[in-house]
Every structure is written in C-alpha cells, then in structure tokens.
Amino acid sequence: MLKQTPLNAAHRELGAKMVDFGGWDMPVNYGSQIEEHYAVRKGCGLFDVSHMLSLDIRGANVRAFLRRLVANNVDKLQVSGKALYSCMLNEAGGVIDDLIIYFMDENWFRLVVNAGTADKDLAWMEQCNADWGMGLTLTPRRDLAMIAIQGPDATRVLNEALPGVDGLTASLKPFSAAAMGEMFIARTGYTGENGFEAMVLAKSAPFFWKALMEAGGKPIGLGARDTLRLEAGMNLYGQDMDETTSPLESGLAWTVDLKSERDFIGRKALEASEVTQQLAGLLLLDKGVLRSHQKVLTKNGDGEITSGTFSPTMQQSIALARIPLGIAPGDEVEVDIRDKRLKAKVVKYPFVRNGKVLI
Amino acid sequence: MSIPADLKYTPSHEWVRVEADGTLTIGITHHAQDLLGDMVFIETPAAGRTLVKGEECAVVESVKAASDVYAPVAGEVVAANAEVESSPEAVNQDAYAAWLFKIKPANPADVSELLDAAAYQKLVESEAH
Known part of the structure; x- marks a missing residue:
C-alpha cells in the first residue's frame, strides 16, 4: 500500500x-x-x-x-x-x-x-x-x-x-x-x-x-x-x-x-x-541524452554519470558526473552511450539560474 | 485510448501500416508515447540496413527514459523519417502520423503474425493491471 x-x-x-x-x-x-x-x-x-x-x-x-x-x-x-x-x-x-x-x-x-x-x-x-x-x-x-x-x-x-x-x-x-x-x-x-x-x-x-x-x-x-x-x-x-x-x-x-x-x-x-574524484558538470556535444550510470572516459581514467537528462532550457543534454581529479572545465571527455562514444564538454555548474543559461 | 483499426501492432508497442506497394511504415503507438512522455531524441536506422525480426533498430528517448524500437518483421530499411529526428515532439502530438522508418519485408506473409487492433487493445489493458 x-x-x-x-x-x-x-x-x-x-x-x-x-x-x-x-x-x-x-x-x-x-x-x-x-x-x-x-x-x-x-x-x-x-x-x-x-x-x-x-x-x-x-x-x-x-x-x-x-x-x-x-x-x-x-x-x-x-x-x-x-x-x-x-x-x-x-x-x-x-x-x-x-x-x-x-x-x-x-x-x-x-x-x-x-x-x-x-x-x-x-x-x-x-x-x-x-x-x-x-x-x-x-x-x-x-x-x-x-x-x-x-x-x-x-x-x-x-x-x-x-x-x-x-x-x-x-x-x-x-x-x-x-x-x-x-x-x-x-x-x-x-x-x-x-x-x-x-x-x-x-x-x-x-x-x-x-x-x-x-x-x-x-x-x-x-x-x-x-x-x-x-x-x-x-x-x-x-x-x-x-x-x-x-x-x-x-x-x-x-x-x-x-x-x-x-x-x-x-x-x-x-x-x-x-580525494581522487570530483563531481563535474557535463554538456553533451553530440546528439543523444546523458543518463545516470553511463561511463565517462577521460584522460585521467574512467568516471560515471550520476544524474543526466535533457535540459529543456538549454535544448541539450546535461549531466553531473563523478570523474577523476585533474579534469577541468573546458576539457572534452567521451561518454559511452549504447556502445557509441559521444563527445561531451566538462563545464562548471549550475547550468541555469533564475531563468538564465550560465554555460 | 487511440488504436486505429487499420494498423497492425507488436507486443513491444510498434505500429505497422501495410502500404499499397507492400512496404511497411513503422512507428510507436500512442500508448507507448504516453508511457514515455515528452520525446527529446530519436535515432532511426539508415536506409539500406537489413533487419532481422525483433532487432533493435531505432531509439526513442523522452526526458524520462530511453527506449528501443524493434523490427516488427525481417526486411530492408527503405526510408527513415528525418523530420522526427529534428522534431521528436511530433511523436507526442500524433504517434500515428510521426512514422520512424519504412521497410520492405523479406517475406510479405510475415505481416499476418502481427497483432490486430483488438489484440493490441487487449494487451495494453492486461499491462495496466
């Protein structure tokens, strides 16, 4: 019940x-x-x-x-x-x-x-x-x-x-x-x-x-x-x-x-x-949707998306991901989505505040 | 619940329309789009691709979740709908107008194995319980 x-x-x-x-x-x-x-x-x-x-x-x-x-x-x-x-x-x-x-x-x-x-x-x-x-x-x-x-x-x-x-x-x-x-x-x-x-x-x-x-x-x-x-x-x-x-x-x-x-x-x-990992923002550059548990490949090792979605405000997919330290905003990473490797950019979050896109 | 009588259906919630020239037009049902919610990303198979029955050949993603679309019968993809890829919300607006791809069936008789509207209606009702 x-x-x-x-x-x-x-x-x-x-x-x-x-x-x-x-x-x-x-x-x-x-x-x-x-x-x-x-x-x-x-x-x-x-x-x-x-x-x-x-x-x-x-x-x-x-x-x-x-x-x-x-x-x-x-x-x-x-x-x-x-x-x-x-x-x-x-x-x-x-x-x-x-x-x-x-x-x-x-x-x-x-x-x-x-x-x-x-x-x-x-x-x-x-x-x-x-x-x-x-x-x-x-x-x-x-x-x-x-x-x-x-x-x-x-x-x-x-x-x-x-x-x-x-x-x-x-x-x-x-x-x-x-x-x-x-x-x-x-x-x-x-x-x-x-x-x-x-x-x-x-x-x-x-x-x-x-x-x-x-x-x-x-x-x-x-x-x-x-x-x-x-x-x-x-x-x-x-x-x-x-x-x-x-x-x-x-x-x-x-x-x-x-x-x-x-x-x-x-x-x-x-x-x-x-501390070896950090939570970072991701912006998907290719088409698709980031989802939790997708693998993130970086030059410092693998990470994982913890929350991902399609952002209605940005009309683009965004995510939070736990990735190795040393990867900074502006860096490109790859995300494993259904056996394809899609490009994403590491960004500083929040993505949106008070109706305005900050990225 | 919108289930047009002139279409065929699969248990995985695809609809199939048999065209005059024997090709099959395929989409996802109104019920499927209702379960998934607002569509934000659709990927269709490339023309020329050969599909076996039940093969994953397209992806529809809503804000909520990703879902595979399966080939209802074996055949060759003859067209994909580029418009739904650029406007995924069309599937929410009219699931039976927003087709995903067309195939030329390997064996036209396979279509008879698909569900008719009454059988699909029953399936949807049984899933609701």
Whole structure:
C-alpha cells in the first residue's frame, strides 16, 4: 500500500500520472513534463513535497546535538529562521542523507529530510540522542503538508493566495523561514528560481493548493522537479551521493565545515581519506541524452554519470558526473552511450539560474 | 485510448501500416508515447540496413527514459523519417502520423503474425493491471 500525501486526491482530480516514488504515490506529471519545466522557469510552479519529512527537535541541547550530528556547522545559524544545508554522515564519512536545518530558537530546530531516507534518518538521530544522553524530543511532523511555490512569479502567487502574507514575502531573505503558529514559510527551493516552501497543517493543504492554483500557480510533477534541479546543479540523494560516497567527491565540500574544532560524525574518516574524484558538470556535444550510470572516459581514467537528462532550457543534454581529479572545465571527455562514444564538454555548474543559461 | 483499426501492432508497442506497394511504415503507438512522455531524441536506422525480426533498430528517448524500437518483421530499411529526428515532439502530438522508418519485408506473409487492433487493445489493458 503506497503512502499518500494530503494532496493525493487533488493530483488525481488534475489527471496527474501517478508513480510509486520511494513508497509514495506521487504525481510524475500532469500532462507534459517539459511544459511544466517552462512554467517554473517563466511563471510559477507548485510542487507537492509533502512526502519529505519535517522533523522538530526540541530540548536544551539541540545545538550541541547538531554540532556533532551533521557535517556543516550549525553555529552559522544565529538569526531565528535561518536555514543551513548539510550532509549527515556515517562514521566512514559516507552520506546518510542531505537535509535542511532551520534554527527557530535555542530549544527548537526544524529539519527537513528526504522521503526515502526518513525512517533511517530518524532511527539514526534517535540512536545518537540516546547514546550521547542529549534528552531531546524528536517529533516527525506528518501532520504537516509541504508545498513548494517556485518561479519568477512565485511571490505574487503566494501573496494572492494568502492575503496578508505580502509583508513577510517582501522581507524574508533567501534561505530563511518564518513560523506563524503551525504555518511555516521558507524562502528555499530545489529549482534555481526564486520561491518558497510552505508548510501548513495537512487538513488545510487542499484548500491552500487550490488557492495557489487560482492565483496562477501551475501544478508540477516530480519529472520536471528533476530536470529543474539538475539544471540548477543541485544534488539528488541516492543518485549523486549516498552512504558509499564522500561529500568531498560529490560536489559538497562547501557544506563540510572542517574549520571549526567540532568532532562531528564522519570527520575523522574524511580527514584520513584521499580525494581522487570530483563531481563535474557535463554538456553533451553530440546528439543523444546523458543518463545516470553511463561511463565517462577521460584522460585521467574512467568516471560515471550520476544524474543526466535533457535540459529543456538549454535544448541539450546535461549531466553531473563523478570523474577523476585533474579534469577541468573546458576539457572534452567521451561518454559511452549504447556502445557509441559521444563527445561531451566538462563545464562548471549550475547550468541555469533564475531563468538564465550560465554555460 | 487511440488504436486505429487499420494498423497492425507488436507486443513491444510498434505500429505497422501495410502500404499499397507492400512496404511497411513503422512507428510507436500512442500508448507507448504516453508511457514515455515528452520525446527529446530519436535515432532511426539508415536506409539500406537489413533487419532481422525483433532487432533493435531505432531509439526513442523522452526526458524520462530511453527506449528501443524493434523490427516488427525481417526486411530492408527503405526510408527513415528525418523530420522526427529534428522534431521528436511530433511523436507526442500524433504517434500515428510521426512514422520512424519504412521497410520492405523479406517475406510479405510475415505481416499476418502481427497483432490486430483488438489484440493490441487487449494487451495494453492486461499491462495496466
């Protein structure tokens, strides 16, 4: 039996094509994935991301707990509402999950973790909480729904759907959030566009979704969510990194804080490890489509595509690939596609931000 | 569900039209394009290539996935549709107009082994369950 979000009936009413996504019955598209992609780049798209888990951690030691638990430094969070992107590592330095941490007050941090890893994450955190005698309360918020509102028109759509919110949407800084009772609005997203991720009580979600659609927001499925995030150069857990890969070889070194003295899980392993690979952007020069697991041939040895797709914005195939160090933007490599070797160029990603091609 | 009665079909979701001169025009069905979603890349076989029945001879790729197209019967490729290679979305717009390639069958009687519209309809329905 697949799990359903509070918006399941709304997706079905809209005629969405539903798929099993990590045990959740989710919309992959509502018609054309490419049109949905453009809707986000040019207007405003709405995403049901209620399958992701928000998790409240409360208690006196929550900051101390997170200092040890995650690779980025929560001491960067000093202003209420500020968010931090981080990996949670295992002792071997592999990535258990990537997550967003919101600092609300010294006794309350909110985490948002991936759907497919939620149970594993929660068990890991509870174990750490017990082992370290932290005495924290971890509360999974399955009573909340989460809707992402993304695109150049996102602020107008949210303002229109939620009268009175305009003061907040005007003042909320990127990567920050504000809570008003059980409503929680963050200026975050997974598309490379301006936008918000709003959490509301599950029972209010269908009404809120409808109001957002009436204000001009277009429903967007998981298919376009993937092409948007890849154009934006954002990692996807399970594809671009997992428990067997180091964040330092997954384009996530910027999220690993080795400057502070913190003894976080995985630090020793990372410091003892030798980095030999990097995550790089690829642009296919020949015709075809780059896909995950295709082999990449470089002058320094072989690599592998971790995420590949056709970029609707660029009308060309793009990918993230884990390749040997020493290969730099501008270099040409070859990709093995159905026994043919196609030419690709290594590029610095992101590929697209705020509707503009950066390559 | 769009399954024209005058065409033949394969279990791998190709459609086949028998032309007056005996050549076969081949494409992928409406059902196949619906499963794959927005088409972004199509590769067709070169004219003159000899195909055995069931051989992988074309590739259709949507944003989502790549899918092989198989030769419905043995024969020689006599034409490929360059237009769908430059505009893959034509397959989404009308799967039965956007043909991929034409073959001259090695044995015209092989066509009788293909599915008719009713049989294909049944197959699609059984896959949905």
